[in-house]
Amino acid sequence: MLDQLLLGFMTIMEPMNFLAVFLGVLGGMIIGSLPGLTAPMGCALLIPFTYTMQPVPAITMLVSLYCGAMFGGSIAAILVHAPGTPAAAATTFDGYPLAQKGQAGKALGMACISSALGGLFSVVVLILLAPVLADLAIKFGPPEYFALAIFGLSMISSLGSKSVVKNLLGGTIGVFIACIGMDSISGFSRYDFGITHLMDGVSFIPVMIGLFAAAEVFRQAEKGVRKIVIDRKIxxxxxxxxxxxxxxxxxxxxxxxxxxIGILPAEGGTVASFIGYNEAKRFSKEPEKFGTGALEGVAAAECANNSATGGAMVPTMALGIPGSGTTAVILGALLVHGMRPGPLLFIQHTDVVYAVFIGMFFANLMFLGLGLGGAKVFSQILRVPTYVLSPIILVLCVVGTYALHNNMADVWIMLICGLVGYKMKEYGFAAAPIVLGLVLGELIEISLRRSLIVFDNNAFIFFTRPWALTFIVLTVLGLCSPAIRSWVERRGEKNKKQQAADSQE
Amino acid sequence: MKKLLFSVCMAVLALGFAVQSGVAADDKYPSKQINWYIHSSAGGGTDIFSRTAALRLRRILKVPIVISTMSGGSGARMLNHMMEQPADGYTIVSLTNSNLATMARGRTTAQREDIIGIARGCYDPQSLVIKADGKHKDIQGILAAAKEKPGSIKIGVAHMASIDHVASYALGKAAGVEFEFVPFDGGGEIIVALLGDVIDMGVLNPSEFMGQYEAGKVKPAVFLVADRLEGFPDTPTAKELGYDVEMATWRGVGVKAGTPPEVVKILRDAFQESMSHKIYQNYLADNSMGPESVLTGEEWDAFLDQKWPIWKETMDELGYVEK
Incomplete structure (x- = not known):
């Protein structure tokens, strides 16, 4: 394998291939930093241009764009509170408060470093364990997905606003929105009120852009023309x-x-960053700092979403099963270039596969350089006054939402969510639980119902399969952890008092 | 910003075309831009098919051909839009099984008689695929097991009320057995579920399972076609087993009924020429489809006529028709 890696390294060092990595990363960062323009969209737009290229630069460029966009998403998340890509949603929680405190530069630097480290780690995993790890995907049946999604949803209680009840309510609203449209199990439409647009359901990107970006624009507008933004020093x-x-x-x-999480088919950077963020909070010594501008929060989310890139490439290359939206597009590109992803890809196209791996490795190093070097350039967006920036963001919200499916209905959904998000904040509701409920709601429902069909309505299946049980146990532990922690603390204090009392005697 | 600029330019261009098309004289077809609509998302199978077919078509017809997505209600929005346009051949739509399903379910104003078939470009036979070393050895074994214990055989399909669902339902009906359907989001997920023993059998196209088949992990148990496929000489067909079931994933193109016959002829000839070109033929070969995928003119219309009642009837039986 070492000589194949070396050969891949030599291939990537060829000027054209290296240029492909560079252009891919740069394009990815630009696309990623613009809210509404996502990595799958960027890759889909790029594919037609790669038709005439050799397979190595073509695939490498797409993969580099994927990596670049995953990091680029954090730029808008930190600077304007609008996740540039869905996967950067968790980055806004601490990134934006940091920017408000005047530490935008530091947040960007941390996002960049942790993205690169996460990305590099995942590429190493991809290279070393691709065939081995790909086996795990097959062990994940519907019950495991259900347990995983429940585990993900359990973090709603500790996400967003301080009120647990309001977070739970928000999460429920999110799960409800996920119910709109086609019921995948029965094939019937639900809650569509006869509106054709709603038959396909509400995709979460318009909702997210509305709740995060448009709502923020409305809030800024309410404040009127002030110099807040200009005053922020980097x-x-x-x-x-x-x-x-x-x-x-x-x-x-x-x-x-x-x-x-990247390795699991159907789950990608978005879920990864939420879980990464929440676990960081759960294990933190100062969980109360999360959400108010903790560098650790930015690091946790960004590192997780970028390490999902390498993970998502594992089942894409080894099984032909895309682990995320972007890898689904990359899979299409592999087919266009005459390579059928699957176990045989590693035998038939070894040269291309390892060149792409090395290219991906370089892409992560490249955005580390571009991100750190160009952080100042990107930060310039902060110097733009609100009355210039807000309309631009709103235009981008509209253009980006429309570009998703060329469908005006998505734009209306985005604007409605923007208004709802704007009012919601006044009453102390946060956007994050709604988005999480929406993202996980569909997976929870479909994996639950699929499990019940497959296992003849046996509900115990979630407790008898090892991986499913693992996640259920983790969920229970997670939900009980605040209680357990306070119990341990109380016990500790009691013991101290006891000791103090003992020593006094 | 670049993206924004691009979008603005495109909007201006589109506006230009719109104005131009308003005043263009329609003496000879085609004399202006042709709008081609697809119902599914960019980068999907229908999008790639349409774009590949349009490559040569632009040179042949010598007019701009713009492919755009009009998603919503599995083609309902696209078909409704087509119905609102004049029948002049400047609006064409990509047709798939999903669109027939949408029409059969009564979710659009369009019905079969509102569409004239121009050409079919893809024909990917449906097959029922099993694990290579699983507990079921062949299709007879599966059917016997399903007969013995109704509902015990779980079949993975991509969405309900889809071609996968209808195809496997039709085979079950012909064989007098009942399957339990487990919907997934696509072929990839079905293969994973199959390999992980979650389901007994999956409905897949050769282009979806080739990778795993070549690796020896899965094998097709039966093809829902009349004659054995060249690439799979050992796999029986439904017809051989005595079941008259023919189902495939196909994609084609159509225009609104009422389009002048001479315009229809020009379009049919142009598609025939475009799809005979090696660019298109290479695309078919890369996706494990044969040159017989291409069907133009009346043959394609007859094909639609043959499929339409099957969809109508099955959708009704399965209770999917919205009344």
Whole structure:
């Protein structure tokens, strides 16, 4: 395998291939940083241009765009509170508060470093374990997906606003929105009120753009023309070595989570970043700091979503099963270039496969350089006054939402969600639980009902399959952890008092 | 910003075309831009088919051909839009099984008689695929098991009320057995479920299972066609087993009924020429489809006529017709 990697390295070093990596990353960062323009969209737009290219630069460019866009999403998330890509939604939680505190540069630097480290880790995993890890995807049946999704949903209680009840309500609303449209199990439409547009359901990107970006524009407009944005100074572009060291365990945890979730078919960076973020919060010594501008939160989310890139490539290449929307497009590109993804890809097209792996590795290094070097350039967006920036963001919201399916209905959904999100915040509801409910709601429903069909309505199946049980146990532990923690603390205090009392005697 | 600029340019261009098309004199077809609508998303199978077919078509017809997505209600929005356009051959639509299903379910104003077939470009036979080393050895074994214990055989299909669902339902009906259907989001998920022993059998096209078949992990148990496929000489067909079931994933093109016959002829000839070109033939070969996929003119219309009642009837039987 070493000589194949070396050969791949030589291939990528050819000027044209190297240029493909560079252009892919740069294009990805631009697309990723614009809210509404997502990585799958960028890849789909790029494919026609790769028809005439050789397979190596063509696929490498797409994969580089994927990596670049995954990081690029954090730029808008941190600077304007609008996730540039869905996967950057969790980055807004701490990234934007940091920017408000005048530490946008530091947040960007941390996002860049943790994205690159997560990405590099996942590529190493991809290279080393592609065939081995791909087997895991097959072990994941509907019950495992259900348990995983429930585990994901359990974090709603601790996400967003301080009120657990309001978070749960938000999550329920999200799950309800996920019910609109085609019921995949019966094939009938639900809650569509006879409107053709709603028959396909509400896709979560318009909802997200509305709740996060448009709502923010409306809030800014309410404040009137003020100098808040201009006043923000960008200082401390790079996180210090101590700061990086302090998030070491978070980075390792998020890399593992992201890569693992990326490998699962049908789940990608979005779920990875939410779980990565929540686990960081759960394990943190200061969980109350999360959501108010913790560098650790940015690191956890960004590291997880970028490590999902390498993970998602594992089943795409090894099984021909895309692990995310973008890899679905990349899979199409592989077919266009005459390579059928599957177990045989590694035998028939070894040269291309390893060149793409090495290219992906370089893409992660490349955006590290571009991100850190260009952070100042990207931060310029902060110097633009609100009355210029807000209309631009709103236009991008509309264009980006429309470009999804060329469907005006999505734009209306986005605008409605924008208004709802704007009012909602006044009453103390956060957007994140709604989005999470929407993202996971469909998976929860379909995997539950699929499990019941497959296992003849046996509900115990979720407790008898090892992987499913693991996630159920984790969910229960997660839900009980605040209670357990306070019990342990109380016990500790009691013991201390006891000791104090003992020593006094 | 680049994207925004691009979008603005496209909008201006589109506006230009719109104005131009309003004043163009329609003496000779085609004299202006042709709008081609697809109902599914960019990058999907129908999108790739349409774009590949349009490559040569532009040179042959010498007019701009713009392919755009009009998603919503599995083609309902696209078909409704077509019904609102004049029958002049400047609006063409891609047709798939999903569109027939949508029409049969009564979710659009369009019905079979509102469409004239121009050409078929894809014909990917449906097959029922089993695990290579699974507990079921062949299709006879599966049918016997299903007969013995109704509902015990779980079949993975991509969405309900889809070609997968209808195809496997039709085979079950012909064989007098009942299957349990498990809907998935696509062929990839079905293969994983099959390999993971979640389902007994999956409805897949050769282009979907080739990778895993070549690796020896899955094998087709039966093809829902009349004659054995060249690439699969050992796999029986439904017809051989005595079941008159022929189902495939196909994609084609149509225009609104009422389009002048001379315009229909020009379009049919142009598609015939475009799809005979090696660019299109290579696309078919890359996707494990044969040159017989291409069907133009009346043959394609007859094909639609033959499929339409099957969809009507099955959708009704399965209770999917909205009344």
């Amino acid at each position: 200082s401390g572009l790079l996180p210090t070595w101590e700061e990086i060291k302090s998030v070491k365990t978070t980075l390792i945890r998020s890399s593992l989570i992201g890569t693992f």
